[in-house]
């Protein structure tokens with residue numbers, strides 16, 4: 001085997017580890033989320049036991065302060081987390097990548113204006129943005145939370161895309177491709193997007209985690225999904241007062257959140273290594 | 284015969300600094316011209332100007348006619364119809380001139396597809412695949428199956444330059460602009476690539492603008508040379524004449540340097 005071929009197979013092996021763990025963590029979350037559409041251990045809205053019961057065979061994770069089954073709440077939270085994360089990233093990616101690419105091509109003045117606008121938007125607290133969105137749409141719902149988070153993410157994504165795209169556009173292979181007659185649109189789709197994707201996807205995974213966490217704060221302020229939509233963030237907030245007497249109420253949603261965020265990051269890492277074959281050699 | 288590339292009074296400057304001054308030369312179909320000069324003399328600038336791809340911060344005046352179309356001041360859309368069709372370029376550094384994240388087969392397929400569509404032919408996957416293999420054969424790349432599925436960093440420098448040449452050939456340009464295509468390669472590979480370029484240019488009958496700082500290299504593939512110094516053309520003529528009876532002191536030093544290099548090789552090497 002030539003050195004090149006060895007490094008290729010070593011690369012594939014390493015991918016597969018990060019990818020497998022990531023796929024398992026995200027996969028479990030996804031399966032649970034889908035399952036809750038059809039079945040949950042108990043009624044998520046009504047008490048099914050005493051208040052703050054310790055874990056038992058009937059209630060594997062115990063009950064919350066209203067006597068509802070905690071495992072049920074946690075499972076519904078998985079659905080909310082995925083919905084928030086995926087929805088916010090989808091909005092953020094669509095708006096952010098388009099804006100960023102346009103900014104990368106813009107003339108000096110337009111580019112400066114865009115860069116300054118993005119910096120202001122990024123400095124703007126997500127919470128304030130969420131309040132504006134809620135105010136504009138008259139009521140708080142899961143969707144206004146997702147929209148607000150998506151808009152906040154789009155500013156961050158746009159700024160990153162702009163920097164990455166500018167760097168790619170300076171590369172020799174762009175000029176080389178242009179000399180053979182590739183149009184600017186062709187350059188964007190064939191060279192710029194594939195070359196910035198590995199870095200962008202990692203950022204998406206990071207933003208995904210932040211969005212899920214941010215949704216918790218929004219819920220707490222009444223700007224997120226109103227009850228009965230259980231979310232891990234709200235479970236965490238609700239468990240605050242009883243963290244010493246019933247710690248499982250805080251530990252369980254905390255662990256679930258960490259597992260999903262880590263899973264997303266591993267998945268993105270694994271996918272990035274596939275998208276960027278040049279990385280295999282240097283590590 | 285009308286000129287394929289006609290450069291008249293070309294001046295290129297950034298701010299007040301002239302990079303190329305009042306340069307004029309003509310390349311007719313099938314002609315092979317060498318542009319030589321030391322590093323920084325403006326050779327690459329001239330090549331980029333000919334395809335209308337200089338950055339907007341660089342001002343171009345004078346006239347460049349490529350295949351009957353005025354390049355200076357032309358809209359990008361107009362130029363884009365000319366790029367690849369009238370002229371294609373092979374660059375000095377084959378690693379950076381290829382997209383690191385695109386498999387080589389796909390990179391060659393791109394200009395092939397564009398040309399097939401341009402000619403009104405069918406750009407079916409099969410037709411493109413066949414052409415890509417043909418081109419890989421033409422530039423004598425070994426193991427076509429592996430090369431097609433490799434990324435640029437997975438093949439050698441010489442092989443990368445063969446890929447770049449294949450991509451340029453895929454366009455079937457009327458003129459090939461080769462900007463120091465062998466400088467980044469070792470001496471043996473350099474000789475092979477030169478031979479390949481020479482053979483391909485003769486076979487296809489396309490014109491050649493060969494850029495180099497190395498007079499003996501240029502002499503192998505062109506008929507006429509233009510010597511550039513600090514952006515000025517200081518000497519022009521048939522390659523033999525310039526080589527044997529250089530007029531300008533600068534050209535003399537280029538010839539002398541080449542002779543000394545050859546001698547050094549002769550005494551220490553074979």
Ligand SMILES: Nc1ncnc2c1ncn2[C@@H]1O[C@H](COP(=O)(O)OP(=O)(O)OP(=O)(O)O)[C@@H](O)[C@H]1O
Nearest residue numbers: 297302320321322323324325326327328329338496
């Ligand atoms: N983007 C740019 N902006 C301003 N000046 C530039 C730019 N690129 C190159 N130059 C300058 O233009 C001059 C001519 O450069 P050019 O690249 O044409 O040289 P060259 O003859 O191709 O040299 P080499 O043999 O090193 O490739 C150099 O002095 C260089 O510093």
Ligand SMILES: [Mg+2]
Nearest residue numbers: 326327462463
């Ligand atoms: Mg150069």
